[in-house]
Amino acid sequence: LKDLMTRLDVVNLDCRQDGAALDPTWGRAGYLFNATIAGIGKADALLIVASNPRREAAVLNARIRKRWRMGAFPIGLIGERADLTYPYDYLGAGPQTLSDVALGVHEFGAVLKKAEHPLVIVGMGALARPDGAAIASLAARAAPGAGKDGWNGYSVLHTAAARVGALDVGFVPGAGGRNATEMAAPGALDLLFLLGADEIDIAPGAFVTYIGTHGDAGAHRADVILPGAAYPEKSGIYVNTEGRVQMAGRASFPPGEAREDWAILRALSDVLGRKLPYDSLAQLRQALFKTHPQLQCIDQIASAERTHIAALAARGGALEKTAFGRALDDFYLTNPIARASVVMAQCSVIAEGHAALTAAE
Secondary structure, eight states: OHHHHHHTTOOOOOSOTTOOOOOGGGOGGGSSBTTOSGGGGGOSEEEEESOOHHHHOHHHHHHHHHHHHTSOOOEEEESSOOOOSSOOEEEESSHHHHHHHHTTOSHHHHHHHHOSSEEEEEOHHHHSSTTHHHHHHHHHHHSOTTOOTTOOOEEEOOOSTTHHHHHHTTOSOOTTOOOHHHHTSTTSOSEEEEESOOSSOOOTTSEEEEEESTTOHHHHHOSEEEEBOOGGGSOEEEEOTTOBEEEEOOOSOOOTTOBOHHHHHHHHHHHTTOOOSOSSHHHHHHHHHHHOGGGGSTTOBOOOOTHHHHHHHTTOOOOOOSOOOOSOSOTTOSSHHHHTOHHHHHHHHHHTTOOOOOTTO
């Protein structure tokens, strides 16, 4: 999609539909979980900022609990209180507390500074708000501490599965382009193209074309639907929250007229008079690797410059006084496939403290 939009001279591109303050121009280290998931076991102090790892990344949270059970692992939380399955020191609810920690005013700042491998986890509850860039800067200031052995403790915990890969290929607004929030505003655009984008409110007026699966919110808003293949129905390359490149193979074929996303876009490029120069998945990957060589390093993490974190820490910015919110409201309904599941809907009802209706009811 990025290739096609570039050939059409479109600068209104964005993968950050929640408005998260993540910018590839800050350097790759500015949006990765730099400590790595395995590196959690090496950390000797942890600050969690506006995140609930138990809800947002349950397996990663199990790593944190495993590290806590090993002992000598102070944990601080800024944001909403939650049961994380391990004890922590509740430091505060909003940006001012983070500022105090980053500037060394709060005692937990000394804990991070003393640690050899301090870990700061920054959630979307901190970044997906108007002062997200300033929050990222403060978190970066708190993260480096006295990190040794090339340790980079600034770690962004993503809640969108394809976000890191999209940032890696630069799927953000070009010069003078609008971001996702601006594109969704009334009268902003005549045509809006959604590629699996559902968690966004689009004002009336724009003509919407949608590629996706499971008939979620984006499909309901769309004027034209081009049915895509779900992740088990296509081969793909994904990049996880720590920047690790992963390859997935197709397990089954998509139903009906559904096609793999790249094939839909390739056919569309012909109609638009901007033919994409690949006719197979192999040719597409060859072009992708030429432009973004780090994506051919399967099961590896391309190095990110630690100096970019120092630059991010120096950016600063104005802070709001409002407390951090949560990134996910419903653990069981976080994506289109889950929202199409009757079982997940029942789990959601039970989790909210209500009795699930039986089939007879």
